[in-house]
Structure formats: structure tokens, C-alpha cells
Amino acid sequence: MEDASLLELCVSEDVIQTLCSASNSSTLEKSLELLIEVSRTADGRADLASKNILPMVIQLIQSLPYPSGRQFLVLSLRLLRNLCAGEISNQNLFLQKNGFGAVLNVFRSARLCSAGDHGFVHIGLQVVANVSLAGEEHQRLIWHELFPQEFLALAKIQSREVCDPLCMVIYTCCDGNPELLTEICNGCGLPILREIVRTTAAVGFGEDWLKLLLSRIFLEQLHTPPLFSELSLVGPSAAKVQDFEDGDIFFSPEQAFLLRMISEILNERIEEITVPNDFALFVLEIFKSSIGVINSESRTKSGLPTGSTAIDVLGYSLTILRDICAQKGPRDSEESLADAVDTLISSGLVGLLLRLLQDLELPAMIRKTMKQGANQEGTRSSFTLKPCLYKGFRRDIVAVIGNCAYGRKHVQDEIRQKNGILLLLQQCVTDEDNPFLREWGIWSVRNLLEGNAENQRVVAELELQGSVDTPEISGLGLRVEVDPSSRRAKLVNIS
Numbered sequence: 001m002e003d004a005s006l007l008e009l010c011v012s013e014d015v016i017q018t019l020c021s022a023s024n025s026s027t028l029e030k031s032l033e034l035l036i037e038v039s040r041t042a043d044g045r046a047d048l049a050s051k052n053i054l055p056m057v058i059q060l061i062q063s064l065p066y067p068s069g070r071q072f073l074v075l076s077l078r079l080l081r082n083l084c085a086g087e088i089s090n091q092n093l094f095l096q097k098n099g100f101g102a103v104l105n106v107f108r109s110a111r112l113c114s115a116g117d118h119g120f121v122h123i124g125l126q127v128v129a130n131v132s133l134a135g136e137e138h139q140r141l142i143w144h145e146l147f148p149q150e151f152l153a154l155a156k157i158q159s160r161e162v163c164d165p166l167c168m169v170i171y172t173c174c175d176g177n178p179e180l181l182t183e184i185c186n187g188c189g190l191p192i193l194r195e196i197v198r199t200t201a202a203v204g205f206g207e208d209w210l211k212l213l214l215s216r217i218f219l220e221q222l223h224t225p226p227l228f229s230e231l232s233l234v235g236p237s238a239a240k241v242q243d244f245e246d247g248d249i250f251f252s253p254e255q256a257f258l259l260r261m262i263s264e265i266l267n268e269r270i271e272e273i274t275v276p277n278d279f280a281l282f283v284l285e286i287f288k289s290s291i292g293v294i295n296s297e298s299r300t301k302s303g304l305p306t307g308s309t310a311i312d313v314l315g316y317s318l319t320i321l322r323d324i325c326a327q328k329g330p331r332d333s334e335e336s337l338a339d340a341v342d343t344l345i346s347s348g349l350v351g352l353l354l355r356l357l358q359d360l361e362l363p364a365m366i367r368k369t370m371k372q373g374a375n376q377e378g379t380r381s382s383f384t385l386k387p388c389l390y391k392g393f394r395r396d397i398v399a400v401i402g403n404c405a406y407g408r409k410h411v412q413d414e415i416r417q418k419n420g421i422l423l424l425l426q427q428c429v430t431d432e433d434n435p436f437l438r439e440w441g442i443w444s445v446r447n448l449l450e451g452n453a454e455n456q457r458v459v460a461e462l463e464l465q466g467s468v469d470t471p472e473i474s475g476l477g478l479r480v481e482v483d484p485s486s487r488r489a490k491l492v493n494i495s
Contacts, residue, residue: 010063018056022048032075039082049089054097057083061102066109070120077106077123084130091134094127100145103127111153118159125154125165132172139173143180148188155195160206163199167209175216185217185226193217194230194254201257214258215265219273225282231255249289251313259286259316260305266323275324280340283324284347287317291356294386303391303435311389318396321349325403341404350404350411353397354420360394361385363431388433395434398427402444412452421458424448 016028023034035053038044048054061076080099083090094100106124110117128146132139146154146169154166170192174181183189200210218227231254266273293310300306304315325341361367362385388394401424405411415421427441449456 010065010069011060012063015056015059015063018051018053019060022051022053028072029075032072032079036075036079036082039079039085042086045083045085045087045090048083049087049093054080054083054090054093054099058094058097058099058102061106066106067113067117070117073106074120074123077103077120077127081123081127081130084127086130086133088134091131091138094131095138095141099127099131100141104145104150107150107154111157116157116159118157118161121154121157122159122161122165125162125169129165129168129172132169136177139177139180142169143173143183147180147183148192151192152188152195155192155199158199158202160200160203163196163203164205164207164209167196167205167213168207171209171213171216174213181216190226190230193227197227197231197254197258200261201254211261211265211268214261215269215273218262219265219269219275219279228255228258228282228286231258249292251290251309253309256305256309256312256316259313259320263316263319263323266320270323270326275327275340277340277343280321280324280344281347283317283320284344284349286313287321288352290314290317294356294359294389297389299387300390306390315390315393315396318393318400322396322400322403325349325400341408345404345408345411350401350414351418353401354415354418354423357394357397357401357420357423357427359384359386360397361387362426363394363429363434363437365429365431366426392434394427394431395437395440398424398437398444399440402440402447405444405447407447407450409452412448412455415448416452416455416458421448421455422462425459425462 011028019028019031019035020026023031023038025031025034035048039048057076057080061073061080064073064076066073080094084094103124107121110120110124128142132142151166151170154162157163170184174184184192196210196213231252232250266275290310290313293314297308297311300308300311304319305312306315321344325344327339327341401415401420405415415424424441424444427437428445429438429441431437445459449459
């Protein structure tokens with residue numbers, strides 16, 4: 001439709017004159033383009049606010065038909081977005097002049113388009129996001145207008161362009177508002193989060209708003225279990241894991257993706273987030289439930305993500321446990337209350353991981369250099385040993401054990417009592433299937449030996465017996481010495 005005929009049919013003369021006068025232009029299209037440039041700066045936005053431009057833009061949006069007027073609607077939305085960026089008078093006018101009504105019509109019109117006008121919705125959400133930054137009053141009005149139906153409809157649009165600003169709007173509204181946060185995490189809010197996770201699992205995300213939202217909901221407020229269950233609906237892409245106690249358990253690709261996001265968030269913010277005990281136990285239960293994959297899935301040659309839902313659930317739950325156990329422990333805490341790491345340890349985490357490590361075939365370097373008749377041959381059948389499911393599986397197990405042993409004598413003693421010292425010494429080697437295994441192995445053994453004379457004595461005697469090679473000990477900066485009078489071995493520091 002031509003510019004002139006469109007204006008004649010749809011747009012009031014007052015709106016056209018006001019916009020053309022403010023931009024010193026003769027056509028609506030040129031006026032909008034010039035005003036968009038002016039509104040990029042704070043001074044420009046303030047000047048346009050003094051000229052009462054925002055109500056004219058809202059009227060223009062309300063007047064233009066979609067899709068025939070799309071070109072002008074896009075320009076109008078871009079101008080409206082800029083006007084609402086940090087300019088409180090415009091943000092207030094947006095509320096007073098029913099800007100939400102105009103934007104909601106944009107969303108609904110775009111959804112009716114069979115091709116899916118994602119770019120159009122993207123700009124509309126950017127407008128709402130800028131208004132949400134004005135404060136609690138604006139955020140509550142946004143919530144009233146969009147929660148839950150509009151949020152849900154937007155979350156179902158599988159587009160990164162839509163999901164990124166949607167996450168920004170929801171996060172900004174919920175940040176510092178426990179009431180709204182509770183609403184999004186329960187009842188009719190859960191389907192919104194479910195669709196956001198499904199969308200981002202399918203198309204990805206380009207900004208950090210998703211991670212900020214998930215961090216606030218799951219790591220800081222512990223709303224993970226309801227959403228994890230919401231994502232568990234069994235479909236054609238669900239992965240079955242055999243659990244000998246509870247029967248078959250199914251995991252969805254969306255659950256694996258959610259764990260991946262939580263793992264990345266925790267790793268990136270490990271110094272900032274204190275993980276609640278309940279969350280740690282929840283992840284441990286997921287890990288336990290996924291262990292059956294070791295018996296049912298074949299080995300993959302890649303690291304996480306592997307493309308196998310069941311293996312990814314196992315791997316990401318393990319990496320989350322690794323980073324939980326890397327948080328400040330008793331040594332750094334002035335409080336005597338048990339932290340998440342102690343909760344995991346008391347729930348049998350270390351013993352479980354030692355058993356898993358024992359069931360894995362030894363690293364390739366150890367297998368190649370083992371002497372005939374080594375202890376390994378007499379205790380474990382090579383027919384029952386299992387390969388690493390993904391590249392780094394062994395390393396991640398060792399990392400969790402090493403983190404648990406840091407500054408915890410009862411963990412050091414438990415590892416010795418469960419014959420885990422030699423097992424951990426055997427991880428102090430390079431292994432192409434487990435990058436940085438040697439570094440994590442050395443870290444673990446250092447934590448195992450530090451301040452524990454009994455563990456040091458066991459290691460020294462293992463070397464004298466030839467059970468471990470000297471490089472494994474010297475790699476730790478230690479060597480074995482024998483007391484000439486008692487003939488007892490001990491480890492001494494050579495660094």
C-alpha cells in the first residue's frame with residue numbers, strides 16, 4: 001500500500017503534523033527514521049519527551065493496520081522502544097496512554113501471521129523491557145497485562161529473537177519481587193517456564209537473560225523440582241534409564257538442557273552463589289537415578305553435551321555436584337552448621353563415586369604399564385569393567401571426590417577405609433579420554449593426604465610394595481623415606 005493512501009485511510013492529521021514538525025520532515029516515513037536517530041541519546045529522548053511525542057507514536061501504532069502497515073509499525077515500535085529507554089517521563093506516559101494496549105495488539109496480530117513475524121514481536125518486547133526498568137509500579141502493571149496468557153503465548157514462539165527479550169521482561173519483573181517470583185514458579189506460571197526451556201533447548205539463546213532468570217529461580221530460590229518434573233513428559237525423544245530400585249525412569253532432552261544451563265550458571269558464578277542443601281540433595285537424586293545409563297548406553301567419543309539425553313543428564317548432574325563441592329567448606333566457614341557439601345557427603349556421595357570409579361576400566365596409561373599380577377588383576381574382572389561414557393567422565397568423578405576431601409578429615413578417612421587411596425593414585429596420569437585428569441588426580445590426592453598421617457603412611461607403603469610408580473608420588477612433590485630405626489615408610493615434601 002502506498003504511503004499517501006495508507007495515511008489517508010488510517011492516520012490522523014494531528015499525528016502526522018506533530019511528527020513531521022518535530023523532525024522537520026515532510027513525510028511520515030522520513031519523520032520516523034529521523035526521530036529514531038534523535039532518540040538514541042538521553043538528551044534526544046528528553047527533548048522529544050518535552051514535545052509530547054510518545055502519545056503521538058502510540059496513536060500511530062493503534063491506527064496502523066497489520067500486516068499492510070507493517071513498515072510503519074516497525075518504525076513506530078523502534079521509536080517507541082528508544083523513547084522508553086531510561087526516560088522516566090516517557091515510561092510514565094506509556095502507562096497513562098495505554099501503551100500496553102497498543103503493544104498487545106501488535107503481539108496478537110503478529111501471532112496470527114502464518115509465517116510468524118518474530119522480528120516484529122521482538123521489537124514489541126523490547127518496548128516492554130525498557131518500560132519494566134522504570135520500577136515496581138511499571139513491573140506490576142506489565143505482570144497484570146501479560147501474566148499468564150500472553151507470557152505463555154510468547155514463550156511458545158520458538159524464536160531466539162522473541163525468547164531473549166521475554167526472559168528479560170520476566171526477570172526484571174521478578175527480581176526483588178518475591179510475590180511475582182512465586183507466581184512464575186508455581187501453578188499457571190510453570191507452563192511459561194516450561195515453554196521457555198523448550199524453546200531455548202530447540203533454538204538456543206543470544207543473551208544472558210535466560211541464565212539470570214534460571215539462576216534466580218533455581219539456584220537462589222530453589223524452585224527446580226517443580227519445573228524439572230514439568231519437563232518430564234514422555235515423548236518420542238525421551239530417553240529411558242533402567243533403575244533397579246524404581247523401575248524405568250525417563251529423561252527428556254529439555255531436562256538435560258536445564259541441567260546444562262544450571263551447570264554453566266553455577267560454574268560461572270561459583271564464588272557468588274551459596275547452594276541450598278535441598279538443591280544439592282535434589283541434584284544427587286537425579287544423578288543416582290541416571291546411573292543406570294552406564295549399563296544401557298554405549299560410549300560416546302565427545303565431551304558434554306554428547307547428544308545422548310541420558311548421558312547428558314548423568315554428566316551435567318555430576319558437574320553440578322563437582323561445583324557444589326568446590327564451594328567454601330568447613331575450613332573457610334566460621335559457622336558450625338553443615339553446608340551443602342557435608343549434606344551430600346552424609347548422603348553417601350563419596351562412597352557412590354568410589355564404587356563408580358572402581359567399576360571403570362583403568363586409564364589407558366595405567367593399563368599399559370601395569371605389571372603382571374598387580375593388585376587390579378586379582379580383584380576386578382576385566383569383563384565387568386566399563387568404559388567412560390563421555391570424554392571427561394572419569395575426570396569429573398575424580399574432581400568431585402577431590403573437592404569433597406578438601407579440609408575434611410572424615411572424608412579422607414572414609415576414602416582410606418574404602419580402599420580408595422590406590423584408586424585415586426591411579427588417576428594421576430594423563431589420559432586422552434579425560435582431559436586434565438592428571439591435574440584433578442593430583443589435586444584429589446593432595447587433599448587426601450594433607451594433614452592425615454595415616455593416609456600418608458598408606459601411600460608410602462604402597463610405593464614400597466611397588467603398587468604405585470614413583471612418578472605418581474613425585475608428581476605430587478613428595479618422596480618416600482624409610483625411618484632407619486623403625487623401618488616405617490613416610491612421605492616427605494621435596495618441593
